[in-house]
Amino acid sequence: MSAVDEGAVDVSTAKKVAALRSVASYPVRATSVEVIETHFAWVFLVGEHAYKMKKPADYPLLDLRSLEDRQRNCQDEVRLNRRLAPDAYLGAVPLAIDRQGMLKVNGEGAVVDWLVWMKRLPSERMLDRAIVSKSANPAVLADIGALLARFYERQQRYFMPAGHYVAQLIERTEREGIALLAPDLRLDAARVRSAVGAVQSALQALQSELGRRAIEGRVVEGHGDLRPEHICLTPPCVIDSLEFSRELRVLDPAEELAFLRLECEVAGAPDVADQIVTAYQNASGDRFTRCLLDAYEGRRALVRAKILAWHILDPTVASLAPWPAKAHEYIALAERHAALATIQTH
Numbered sequence: 480m481s482a483v484d485e486g487a488v489d490v491s492t493a494k495k496v497a498a499l500r501s502v503a504s505y506p507v508r509a510t511s512v513e514v515i516e517t518h519f520a521w522v523f524l525v526g527e528h529a530y531k532m533k534k535p536a537d538y539p540l541l542d543l544r545s546l547e548d549r550q551r552n553c554q555d556e557v558r559l560n561r562r563l564a565p566d567a568y569l570g571a572v573p574l575a576i577d578r579q580g581m582l583k584v585n586g587e588g589a590v591v592d593w594l595v596w597m598k599r600l601p602s603e604r605m606l607d608r609a610i611v612s613k614s615a616n617p618a619v620l621a622d623i624g625a626l627l628a629r630f631y632e633r634q635q636r637y638f639m640p641a642g643h644y645v646a647q648l649i650e651r652t653e654r655e656g657i658a659l660l661a662p663d664l665r666l667d668a669a670r671v672r673s674a675v676g677a678v679q680s681a682l683q684a685l686q687s688e689l690g691r692r693a694i695e696g697r698v699v700e701g702h703g704d705l706r707p708e709h710i711c712l713t714p715p716c717v718i719d720s721l722e723f724s725r726e727l728r729v730l731d732p733a734e735e736l737a738f739l740r741l742e743c744e745v746a747g748a749p750d751v752a753d754q755i756v757t758a759y760q761n762a763s764g765d766r767f768t769r770c771l772l773d774a775y776e777g778r779r780a781l782v783r784a785k786i787l788a789w790h791i792l793d794p795t796v797a798s799l800a801p802w803p804a805k806a807h808e809y810i811a812l813a814e815r816h817a818a819l820a821t822i823q824t825h
Contacts, residue, residue: 488576490591492535495574498582499523499532505584518796519543524599530584531556531595532574539789541723550593556722557595563630563702564716569596600718606707610748617754619712624758626715631732632763634699641690644698645682648689648778652678655781659810664788666806674810677817678781681774684824688771692731697765703728705739707746732759733767737775741783741812744776770823777817784809 502509502525509526516522519538523530533549543549553571560568577588584594602608606623609615639647656675659666682689692698702709703721710717721727736759740752760766788806790796 488589488591490576490582495532495582495592496521499530499574499584504582505530506586518790518793527599528569529597529599530572531597532592540727546590546592552722553593553595556720559720559722559728560718562633563626563720564711564718566714567598567600567711567716567718569598572596597718600711600716601713604712606710606712606751607746609712610707610743610746610751615712615748615751619715620751620754621758622715623710623712623717624755624760625762626717627732627736627755628759628762628765630717631699631701631765634701636696637698637729638696639693639698641686641693644693645686645689648682649679652682652778652781655778655785658785659781659788659806664791664803664806666788666803666810670807670810670814674777674781674814674817677814677821678774678777681770681777681817681820681824684821685771685774688768689774692733692767697733698729698731700725700728701730701732701735703730703735705735706742707739707751710739731775732763732765733771734775734779737772738779738783740772741776741779741816744812745808768823770820773816773820773823777813777815777820780809780813780816784813 496514498504499521500512500514500523502512505512505525505528507526507528509528513524514521515524519541520531520533523532531553533543533552535544535549537544541552543552550571557568557571572585572594573590574582574584574592574594575586575588575590576582577586582591584596603612606615652675656671659671659675660668702717703724704719705717709719736752736756740749740756743749743752756772784806787802787809790800790802791806
Protein backbone atom coordinates (compact mmCIF):
# COMPACT_ATOMS: atom_id res chain seq x y z
CA MET A 480 0.00 0.00 0.00
CA SER A 481 1.46 3.37 -0.92
CA ALA A 482 0.33 6.97 -0.73
CA VAL A 483 0.27 8.54 -4.17
CA ASP A 484 -0.43 11.92 -5.63
CA GLU A 485 -4.17 12.23 -6.33
CA GLY A 486 -3.43 13.05 -9.93
CA ALA A 487 -1.89 9.59 -10.41
CA VAL A 488 -5.13 7.78 -9.55
CA ASP A 489 -8.13 9.82 -10.62
CA VAL A 490 -11.00 8.97 -8.28
CA SER A 491 -13.76 11.54 -8.02
CA THR A 492 -15.24 12.57 -4.69
CA ALA A 493 -18.63 11.35 -5.92
CA LYS A 494 -17.18 7.88 -6.58
CA LYS A 495 -15.60 7.78 -3.11
CA VAL A 496 -18.87 8.76 -1.42
CA ALA A 497 -20.81 6.22 -3.50
CA ALA A 498 -18.39 3.44 -2.52
CA LEU A 499 -18.53 4.38 1.16
CA ARG A 500 -22.32 4.05 1.09
CA SER A 501 -21.84 0.28 0.63
CA VAL A 502 -21.07 -2.09 3.52
CA ALA A 503 -18.76 -3.99 1.15
CA SER A 504 -16.22 -1.15 1.37
CA TYR A 505 -15.54 -1.63 5.10
CA PRO A 506 -13.47 -4.14 7.10
CA VAL A 507 -16.15 -4.30 9.83
CA ARG A 508 -19.44 -6.19 10.04
CA ALA A 509 -22.58 -4.22 9.26
CA THR A 510 -25.88 -4.59 7.43
CA SER A 511 -26.30 -0.95 6.40
CA VAL A 512 -24.54 2.41 6.15
CA GLU A 513 -26.08 5.65 7.42
CA VAL A 514 -24.63 8.83 5.92
CA ILE A 515 -24.54 12.25 7.58
CA GLU A 516 -23.22 15.23 5.64
CA THR A 517 -21.70 18.14 7.58
CA HIS A 518 -20.13 21.41 6.44
CA PHE A 519 -16.63 19.87 6.33
CA ALA A 520 -17.17 16.14 5.90
CA TRP A 521 -19.28 13.06 5.33
CA VAL A 522 -19.76 10.73 8.28
CA PHE A 523 -20.57 7.09 7.52
CA LEU A 524 -22.16 5.14 10.38
CA VAL A 525 -21.36 1.46 9.90
CA GLY A 526 -22.53 -0.92 12.63
CA GLU A 527 -20.66 -0.04 15.82
CA HIS A 528 -18.24 2.22 13.98
CA ALA A 529 -18.13 5.65 12.33
CA TYR A 530 -15.87 6.83 9.50
CA LYS A 531 -15.39 10.48 8.60
CA MET A 532 -14.13 11.60 5.17
CA LYS A 533 -13.21 15.26 4.81
CA LYS A 534 -14.44 17.32 1.85
CA PRO A 535 -11.60 18.29 -0.52
CA ALA A 536 -12.20 22.04 -0.29
CA ASP A 537 -10.50 25.27 0.80
CA TYR A 538 -12.19 26.84 3.83
CA PRO A 539 -11.24 29.83 5.96
CA LEU A 540 -8.33 28.58 8.12
CA LEU A 541 -8.56 25.07 6.62
CA ASP A 542 -7.27 23.87 3.25
CA LEU A 543 -8.22 20.24 2.55
CA ARG A 544 -7.71 20.16 -1.20
CA SER A 545 -4.71 17.82 -1.28
CA LEU A 546 -4.49 14.20 -0.16
CA GLU A 547 -1.59 15.08 2.13
CA ASP A 548 -3.58 17.88 3.79
CA ARG A 549 -6.49 15.54 4.48
CA GLN A 550 -4.18 12.84 5.85
CA ARG A 551 -2.54 15.33 8.19
CA ASN A 552 -5.91 16.71 9.27
CA CYS A 553 -7.28 13.24 10.05
CA GLN A 554 -4.18 12.36 12.07
CA ASP A 555 -4.40 15.66 13.99
CA GLU A 556 -8.07 15.02 14.72
CA VAL A 557 -7.32 11.60 16.18
CA ARG A 558 -4.37 12.85 18.26
CA LEU A 559 -6.23 15.82 19.72
CA ASN A 560 -9.47 13.98 20.43
CA ARG A 561 -7.77 11.15 22.26
CA ARG A 562 -7.19 13.71 25.03
CA LEU A 563 -10.90 13.72 25.98
CA ALA A 564 -12.20 10.59 24.21
CA PRO A 565 -9.32 8.07 24.16
CA ASP A 566 -11.54 5.03 23.64
CA ALA A 567 -13.64 6.58 20.86
CA TYR A 568 -10.91 7.53 18.37
CA LEU A 569 -9.45 4.39 16.82
CA GLY A 570 -7.16 5.93 14.21
CA ALA A 571 -6.73 7.53 10.78
CA VAL A 572 -7.22 4.90 8.05
CA PRO A 573 -6.68 4.99 4.28
CA LEU A 574 -9.22 4.55 1.52
CA ALA A 575 -7.45 2.55 -1.20
CA ILE A 576 -8.24 1.49 -4.74
CA ASP A 577 -7.13 -1.96 -5.93
CA ARG A 578 -6.17 -3.16 -9.41
CA GLN A 579 -9.79 -3.99 -10.20
CA GLY A 580 -10.87 -0.41 -9.36
CA MET A 581 -12.59 -1.36 -6.09
CA LEU A 582 -12.43 1.12 -3.21
CA LYS A 583 -11.86 -0.35 0.26
CA VAL A 584 -11.27 1.18 3.66
CA ASN A 585 -7.85 0.00 4.90
CA GLY A 586 -7.57 -2.06 1.72
CA GLU A 587 -4.75 -2.92 -0.65
CA GLY A 588 -3.69 -0.59 -3.45
CA ALA A 589 -3.07 3.11 -3.98
CA VAL A 590 -4.31 5.43 -1.24
CA VAL A 591 -6.84 7.92 -2.60
CA ASP A 592 -8.11 9.41 0.66
CA TRP A 593 -8.00 9.23 4.45
CA LEU A 594 -10.74 8.78 7.04
CA VAL A 595 -11.08 9.21 10.79
CA TRP A 596 -12.14 5.88 12.31
CA MET A 597 -14.21 6.01 15.51
CA LYS A 598 -16.36 3.92 17.76
CA ARG A 599 -19.97 4.92 17.21
CA LEU A 600 -21.30 6.72 20.26
CA PRO A 601 -24.98 6.33 21.23
CA SER A 602 -26.76 9.39 19.83
CA GLU A 603 -29.39 9.36 22.57
CA ARG A 604 -26.66 9.87 25.18
CA MET A 605 -25.24 13.04 23.63
CA LEU A 606 -25.91 16.18 25.64
CA ASP A 607 -27.89 17.95 22.92
CA ARG A 608 -30.32 15.02 22.77
CA ALA A 609 -30.49 14.84 26.57
CA ILE A 610 -31.43 18.53 26.66
CA VAL A 611 -34.31 17.94 24.27
CA SER A 612 -35.56 14.91 26.23
CA LYS A 613 -34.85 16.62 29.59
CA SER A 614 -32.96 13.50 30.66
CA ALA A 615 -29.63 15.02 31.70
CA ASN A 616 -28.90 13.51 35.13
CA PRO A 617 -27.21 15.91 37.61
CA ALA A 618 -24.71 13.23 38.67
CA VAL A 619 -23.69 12.63 35.07
CA LEU A 620 -23.35 16.37 34.45
CA ALA A 621 -21.09 16.51 37.50
CA ASP A 622 -18.97 13.76 35.94
CA ILE A 623 -18.55 15.88 32.79
CA GLY A 624 -17.48 18.88 34.87
CA ALA A 625 -14.91 16.74 36.70
CA LEU A 626 -13.69 15.26 33.40
CA LEU A 627 -13.09 18.77 32.05
CA ALA A 628 -11.30 19.79 35.25
CA ARG A 629 -8.87 16.87 34.88
CA PHE A 630 -8.40 17.64 31.20
CA TYR A 631 -7.51 21.31 31.67
CA GLU A 632 -5.22 20.46 34.58
CA ARG A 633 -3.16 18.18 32.28
CA GLN A 634 -2.70 20.75 29.51
CA GLN A 635 0.29 23.03 29.13
CA ARG A 636 -0.30 26.39 30.82
CA TYR A 637 0.47 29.68 29.10
CA PHE A 638 1.54 32.57 31.31
CA MET A 639 0.91 35.99 29.77
CA PRO A 640 1.28 39.63 30.83
CA ALA A 641 -2.11 40.93 31.96
CA GLY A 642 -2.24 43.84 29.54
CA HIS A 643 -1.21 41.67 26.60
CA TYR A 644 -3.99 39.15 27.23
CA VAL A 645 -6.74 41.76 27.58
CA ALA A 646 -5.52 43.62 24.50
CA GLN A 647 -5.49 40.34 22.58
CA LEU A 648 -9.12 39.61 23.49
CA ILE A 649 -10.20 43.13 22.50
CA GLU A 650 -8.30 42.93 19.21
CA ARG A 651 -9.79 39.52 18.38
CA THR A 652 -13.25 40.92 19.11
CA GLU A 653 -12.49 43.75 16.68
CA ARG A 654 -11.59 41.15 14.05
CA GLU A 655 -14.91 39.34 14.56
CA GLY A 656 -16.67 42.63 13.93
CA ILE A 657 -14.71 43.29 10.74
CA ALA A 658 -15.61 39.82 9.48
CA LEU A 659 -19.29 40.32 10.29
CA LEU A 660 -19.31 43.68 8.48
CA ALA A 661 -18.18 42.14 5.19
CA PRO A 662 -20.52 43.58 2.51
CA ASP A 663 -21.30 40.16 1.00
CA LEU A 664 -22.89 39.03 4.28
CA ARG A 665 -25.43 41.89 4.30
CA LEU A 666 -25.84 41.83 8.06
CA ASP A 667 -27.19 44.77 10.05
CA ALA A 668 -24.06 46.93 10.44
CA ALA A 669 -25.47 49.01 13.28
CA ARG A 670 -26.30 45.90 15.32
CA VAL A 671 -22.87 44.42 14.64
CA ARG A 672 -21.04 47.59 15.73
CA SER A 673 -23.19 47.89 18.84
CA ALA A 674 -22.52 44.29 19.88
CA VAL A 675 -18.78 44.54 19.22
CA GLY A 676 -18.58 47.76 21.24
CA ALA A 677 -20.53 46.21 24.10
CA VAL A 678 -18.24 43.16 24.27
CA GLN A 679 -15.11 45.30 24.16
CA SER A 680 -16.48 47.49 26.96
CA ALA A 681 -17.21 44.42 29.07
CA LEU A 682 -13.68 43.10 28.55
CA GLN A 683 -12.27 46.48 29.56
CA ALA A 684 -14.44 46.52 32.69
CA LEU A 685 -13.14 43.06 33.63
CA GLN A 686 -9.49 43.66 32.80
CA SER A 687 -8.42 43.12 36.41
CA GLU A 688 -9.91 39.61 36.64
CA LEU A 689 -8.91 38.74 33.08
CA GLY A 690 -5.35 39.94 33.67
CA ARG A 691 -5.06 37.95 36.88
CA ARG A 692 -6.07 34.78 35.07
CA ALA A 693 -3.45 35.45 32.38
CA ILE A 694 -0.70 35.98 34.95
CA GLU A 695 -1.73 32.81 36.82
CA GLY A 696 -1.39 30.72 33.65
CA ARG A 697 -5.05 29.81 33.37
CA VAL A 698 -4.86 29.83 29.56
CA VAL A 699 -4.34 26.31 28.14
CA GLU A 700 -4.70 24.38 24.89
CA GLY A 701 -8.31 23.31 25.26
CA HIS A 702 -10.97 21.62 23.14
CA GLY A 703 -11.82 24.62 20.99
CA ASP A 704 -15.45 23.76 20.14
CA LEU A 705 -17.20 22.72 23.35
CA ARG A 706 -20.83 22.32 22.31
CA PRO A 707 -23.62 20.05 23.66
CA GLU A 708 -23.58 17.85 20.54
CA HIS A 709 -19.92 17.03 21.22
CA ILE A 710 -20.46 15.83 24.79
CA CYS A 711 -21.36 12.18 25.44
CA LEU A 712 -22.84 11.64 28.91
CA THR A 713 -22.26 7.87 29.12
CA PRO A 714 -19.56 6.88 28.66
CA PRO A 715 -18.44 10.40 29.65
CA CYS A 716 -16.26 11.85 26.89
CA VAL A 717 -15.99 14.85 24.59
CA ILE A 718 -15.44 14.53 20.83
CA ASP A 719 -14.80 16.80 17.83
CA SER A 720 -12.03 18.98 19.19
CA LEU A 721 -11.22 21.83 16.82
CA GLU A 722 -8.25 20.27 15.06
CA PHE A 723 -7.31 22.79 12.38
CA SER A 724 -6.17 25.78 14.47
CA ARG A 725 -4.03 25.61 17.58
CA GLU A 726 -4.51 29.37 18.01
CA LEU A 727 -8.25 28.87 18.42
CA ARG A 728 -7.74 26.02 20.90
CA VAL A 729 -5.49 28.08 23.20
CA LEU A 730 -7.89 29.81 25.57
CA ASP A 731 -9.07 30.28 29.12
CA PRO A 732 -11.17 27.29 30.30
CA ALA A 733 -13.69 29.84 31.57
CA GLU A 734 -14.13 31.04 27.97
CA GLU A 735 -14.60 27.48 26.75
CA LEU A 736 -17.20 26.83 29.44
CA ALA A 737 -18.88 30.13 28.58
CA PHE A 738 -19.25 28.89 25.00
CA LEU A 739 -20.88 25.70 26.27
CA ARG A 740 -23.26 27.76 28.38
CA LEU A 741 -24.11 29.95 25.39
CA GLU A 742 -25.00 26.92 23.27
CA CYS A 743 -27.04 25.39 26.10
CA GLU A 744 -28.87 28.70 26.45
CA VAL A 745 -29.71 28.70 22.74
CA ALA A 746 -31.04 25.16 23.25
CA GLY A 747 -33.17 26.41 26.15
CA ALA A 748 -31.17 24.82 28.99
CA PRO A 749 -28.60 27.21 30.51
CA ASP A 750 -29.07 25.40 33.84
CA VAL A 751 -27.51 22.27 32.34
CA ALA A 752 -24.31 24.15 31.58
CA ASP A 753 -24.44 25.83 35.00
CA GLN A 754 -24.31 22.39 36.64
CA ILE A 755 -21.25 21.45 34.55
CA VAL A 756 -19.55 24.76 35.36
CA THR A 757 -20.20 24.33 39.09
CA ALA A 758 -18.82 20.78 39.01
CA TYR A 759 -15.75 22.00 37.12
CA GLN A 760 -15.12 24.75 39.68
CA ASN A 761 -15.57 22.37 42.60
CA ALA A 762 -13.19 19.81 41.10
CA SER A 763 -10.55 22.28 39.93
CA GLY A 764 -10.72 25.03 42.53
CA ASP A 765 -10.77 27.50 39.62
CA ARG A 766 -13.01 30.35 40.74
CA PHE A 767 -14.25 33.02 38.37
CA THR A 768 -17.13 35.47 38.57
CA ARG A 769 -20.44 35.26 36.76
CA CYS A 770 -19.71 38.57 35.05
CA LEU A 771 -16.53 37.06 33.58
CA LEU A 772 -18.60 34.19 32.23
CA ASP A 773 -21.05 36.69 30.69
CA ALA A 774 -18.24 38.68 29.06
CA TYR A 775 -16.78 35.52 27.57
CA GLU A 776 -20.26 34.45 26.41
CA GLY A 777 -20.56 37.75 24.59
CA ARG A 778 -17.24 37.18 22.87
CA ARG A 779 -18.06 33.63 21.87
CA ALA A 780 -21.46 34.72 20.53
CA LEU A 781 -19.69 36.99 18.05
CA VAL A 782 -17.42 34.12 16.97
CA ARG A 783 -20.44 31.88 16.49
CA ALA A 784 -22.27 34.60 14.54
CA LYS A 785 -19.29 34.90 12.19
CA ILE A 786 -19.16 31.15 11.53
CA LEU A 787 -22.90 31.00 10.84
CA ALA A 788 -22.71 34.05 8.58
CA TRP A 789 -19.98 32.45 6.48
CA HIS A 790 -22.51 29.76 5.54
CA ILE A 791 -24.34 32.47 3.55
CA LEU A 792 -21.46 32.46 1.06
CA ASP A 793 -21.14 28.67 0.73
CA PRO A 794 -23.39 27.47 -2.12
CA THR A 795 -23.38 23.90 -0.79
CA VAL A 796 -25.14 24.89 2.47
CA ALA A 797 -26.52 28.39 1.83
CA SER A 798 -30.06 27.10 1.35
CA LEU A 799 -30.08 24.68 4.29
CA ALA A 800 -30.94 27.22 7.02
CA PRO A 801 -31.80 30.91 7.55
CA TRP A 802 -28.17 31.80 8.24
CA PRO A 803 -28.64 35.61 8.40
CA ALA A 804 -31.35 35.23 11.05
CA LYS A 805 -29.20 32.79 13.03
CA ALA A 806 -26.21 35.15 12.84
CA HIS A 807 -28.35 38.07 14.05
CA GLU A 808 -29.61 35.92 16.94
CA TYR A 809 -26.05 35.44 18.17
CA ILE A 810 -25.21 39.10 17.61
CA ALA A 811 -28.11 39.98 19.93
CA LEU A 812 -26.88 37.42 22.49
CA ALA A 813 -23.41 38.96 22.34
CA GLU A 814 -24.76 42.38 23.21
CA ARG A 815 -27.06 41.06 25.95
CA HIS A 816 -24.35 39.07 27.76
CA ALA A 817 -21.85 41.91 27.42
CA ALA A 818 -24.38 44.27 28.98
CA LEU A 819 -24.98 41.83 31.84
CA ALA A 820 -21.23 41.59 32.47
CA THR A 821 -20.80 45.35 32.50
CA ILE A 822 -23.76 45.95 34.83
CA GLN A 823 -22.48 43.38 37.32
CA THR A 824 -19.05 45.04 37.51
CA HIS A 825 -20.52 48.35 38.71
